[in-house]
Amino acid sequence: MTRYLFRRLFLMxxxxxxxxxxxxxxxxLFPGDVVQNLSGxxxxxxxxxxxxxxxxxxxxxxxxxxxxxxxxIAQGDWGLSFASQQPLLQEIKLLLPATLExxxxxxxxxxxxxxxxxxxxxxxxxxxxxxxxxxxxMVGYSLPIFWWGLLLIMFFSLALGWxxxxxxxxxxxxxxxxxxxxxxxxxxxxxxxxREALYNAMLHLLLPTIVLATFPTTVMVxxxxxxxxxxxxxxxxxxxxxxxxNRGQVLYRHGLRNALLPVIRQIGLQFSTLITLAMLTExxxxxPGIGRWLIDSIYQRNYPAIQAGLLVISTMVxxxxxxxxxxxxxxxxxxxxx
Amino acid sequence: xxxxxxxxxxxxxxxxKQLWREFKRQHSAMTGLVLFVSFxxxxxxxxxFTPHDPYxxxxxLLLLPPSWNAAGLVQYPFGTxxxxxxxxxxxxxxxxxxxxxxxxxxxxxxLMGLVLGALAGMSKGVKSSVFxxxxxxxxxxxxxxxxxxxxxxxGPGLLNTTWAIMLALLPQFVHGIxxxxxxxxxxxYVIAYRLDGANNWHVLTRLILPNIWEKxxxxxxxxxxxxxxxxxxxxxxxxxxQAPLSEWGAMISDSLDLIYLAPSxxxxxxxxxxxxxxxxxxxxxGLKTAILKRRxx
Numbered sequence: 083m084t085r086y087l088f089r090r091l092f093l094m095x096x097x098x099x100x101x102x103x104x105x106x107x108x109x110x111l112f113p114g115d116v117v118q119n120l121s122g123x124x125x126x127x128x129x130x131x132x133x134x135x136x137x138x139x140x141x142x143x144x145x146x147x148x149x150x151x152x153x154x155i156a157q158g159d160w161g162l163s164f165a166s167q168q169p170l171l172q173e174i175k176l177l178l179p180a181t182l183e184x185x186x187x188x189x190x191x192x193x194x195x196x197x198x199x200x201x202x203x204x205x206x207x208x209x210x211x212x213x214x215x216x217x218x219x220m221v222g223y224s225l226p227i228f229w230w231g232l233l234l235i236m237f238f239s240l241a242l243g244w245x246x247x248x249x250x251x252x253x254x255x256x257x258x259x260x261x262x263x264x265x266x267x268x269x270x271x272x273x274x275x276x277r278e279a280l281y282n283a284m285l286h287l288l289l290p291t292i293v294l295a296t297f298p299t300t301v302m303v304x305x306x307x308x309x310x311x312x313x314x315x316x317x318x319x320x321x322x323x324x325x326x327x328n329r330g331q332v333l334y335r336h337g338l339r340n341a342l343l344p345v346i347r348q349i350g351l352q353f354s355t356l357i358t359l360a361m362l363t364e365x366x367x368x369x370p371g372i373g374r375w376l377i378d379s380i381y382q383r384n385y386p387a388i389q390a391g392l393l394v395i396s397t398m399v400x401x402x403x404x405x406x407x408x409x410x411x412x413x414x415x416x417x418x419x420x
Numbered sequence: 421x422x423x424x425x426x427x428x429x430x431x432x433x434x435x436x437k438q439l440w441r442e443f444k445r446q447h448s449a450m451t452g453l454v455l456f457v458s459f460x461x462x463x464x465x466x467x468x469f470t471p472h473d474p475y476x477x478x479x480x481l482l483l484l485p486p487s488w489n490a491a492g493l494v495q496y497p498f499g500t501x502x503x504x505x506x507x508x509x510x511x512x513x514x515x516x517x518x519x520x521x522x523x524x525x526x527x528x529x530x531l532m533g534l535v536l537g538a539l540a541g542m543s544k545g546v547k548s549s550v551f552x553x554x555x556x557x558x559x560x561x562x563x564x565x566x567x568x569x570x571x572x573x574x575g576p577g578l579l580n581t582t583w584a585i586m587l588a589l590l591p592q593f594v595h596g597i598x599x600x601x602x603x604x605x606x607x608x609y610v611i612a613y614r615l616d617g618a619n620n621w622h623v624l625t626r627l628i629l630p631n632i633w634e635k636x637x638x639x640x641x642x643x644x645x646x647x648x649x650x651x652x653x654x655x656x657x658x659x660x661x662q663a664p665l666s667e668w669g670a671m672i673s674d675s676l677d678l679i680y681l682a683p684s685x686x687x688x689x690x691x692x693x694x695x696x697x698x699x700x701x702x703x704x705x706g707l708k709t710a711i712l713k714r715r716x717x
Binding site for chain 2: 097100108111112113220221223224225226227228229230232233236240354355357358361362365376377380381383385388392395396399400403
């Protein structure tokens with residue numbers, strides 16, 4: 083295990099290094115002036131330019147520029163946003179919790195709904211229930227998420243008027259910012275309209291979570307179903323049945339434990355898709371997260387912001403990926419090889 | 421697990437015929453194939469199909485409702501948009517953009533992936549290990565994010581989107597092809613062929629490629645559905661096909677501000693995307709099952 087851990091961590095360090103090189107080169111690949119792209123300053127006079135060239139080591143060779151870039155990232159000087167002229171790291175710190183909140187609820191929902199449905203579908207694959215679950219999963223798997231979100235808004239917000247279509251919470255409620263996670267902030271805050279605010283925030287959360295959870299849920303259903311069907315064919319299941327265990331016991335003691343093990347790995351794999359889909363969901367539901375901010379940055383040609391967004395999102399994805407791999411190897415000794 | 425094998429009839433048909441036989445048995449897969457082929461034909465022949473010019477703006481017929489509405493016209497089955505352009509014609513034309521360009525994208529990515537994957541799969545040592553780690557990085561960055569960043573560098577437009585998605589799809593192709601080649605290289609018949617004096621090129625073209633094409637097809641179908649969704653998503657965000665082009669995702673975002681007035685102009689292009697992706701996925705699933713069954717027999 084220790085050896086495996088070291089290899090994984092080494093790989094992660096390498097991947098992060100490669101990522102930093104990619105992010106570093108973006109500053110030069112983007113159209114426009116390099117000094118502007120690096121600093122995020124809009125107007126630069128000649129005097130300031132000379133200063134910045136010195137600060138970014140632009141007069142030195144590329145390796146030294148890269149080292150300077152790394153030390154800036156480590157110190158938290160990520161440059162300014164073209165659009166707001168605010169420090170990028172500060173902006174990201176405010177936006178990231180919103181995305182994480184949405185994504186984690188969606189991931190949770192996809193597990194709660196997806197795993198049982200997958201098991202049911204695998205238990206009786208040829209029955210009406212099993213077939214309809216597979217069919218629905220197939221359709222959900224093919225849904226263009228932005229259209230699905232619009233459809234739900236059209237139905238629940240415009241036609242029925244049950245649910246709000248945009249934002250995290252109604253404008254009537256003022257929630258003091260502490261962690262950035264809305265539900266936690268509301269519970270924490272010292273306000274007398276806590277219950278109403280919580281209810282309102284939940285309503286706002288409902289549609290985006292369902293939309294975002296659709297794809298991971300269907301992937302989960304398909305994955306668990308295939309894994310279960312595969313495990314159900316194994317000899318140890320036959321042995322267990324021959325021992326005299328009933329179906330429920332076999333399912334619980336032998337089936338689930340083997341079939342659900344790879345699910346841990348799915349968390350990591352799903353997370354990357356989830357973040358991508360979260361970008362689209364945030365655009366549709368005007369959710370003030372990092373995805374919408376990143377897409378707005380592209381509209382505004384806000385190159386420093388795109389660079390910072392890539393860095394943050396990829397680091398997050400890589401870390402979650404690596405953690406789930408390690409967790410999976412921790413539970414499954416077979417995965418430690420290779 | 422070993423199963424009883426009954427050899428009731430002599431089965432000397434070619435692998436492709438066996439595959440087709442297994443594929444044919446699945447109704448859902450056949451439905452998918454019919455849809456897929458019709459989308460393909462429409463995307464090829466779109467200019468000859470359209471009942472009206474998709475870019476012609478008829479001033480008298482702005483925002484005509486679909487023909488099932490009392491106010492609709494039978495000449496315009498899906499109605500017209502806010503500039504008086506026929507929606508049906510635009511959707512037919514859009515097939516070549518969304519569906520056709522997805523096919524081109526995947527074909528390009530497959531070709532590049534085959535070359536790079538073969539190079540990676542046949543090489544050993546440090547070169548291959550460094551290559552792998554770079555691939556791992558590219559695989560962890562979400563494909564849509566990668567595409568968005570590439571578009572941010574080279575600028576928006578349908579052709580640029582194609583390039584971006586091609587590059588974003590490439591890592592998974594290279595990875596899959598490399599693994600498939602790796603698996604093949606371990607087979608005994610490869611070693612036997614090598615002992616006969618075959619070089620790398622012979623092994624690759626005569627043994628490996630014929631044996632991995634099934635995996636390639638499955639990979640390609642999965643990639644086509646991703647490509648359709650990505651092209652539509654980028655079009656929807658405004659990074660893909662630009663204003664007059666009737667790409668499906670762009671059509672949805674165009675009619676977004678008319679969502680109260682004409683909900684069908686948002687609903688129908690989305691339904692088309694769904695159908696196109698569904699057809700590809702059905703074919704992919706059917707192929708997967710058919711290959712599994714063929715291998716078992």
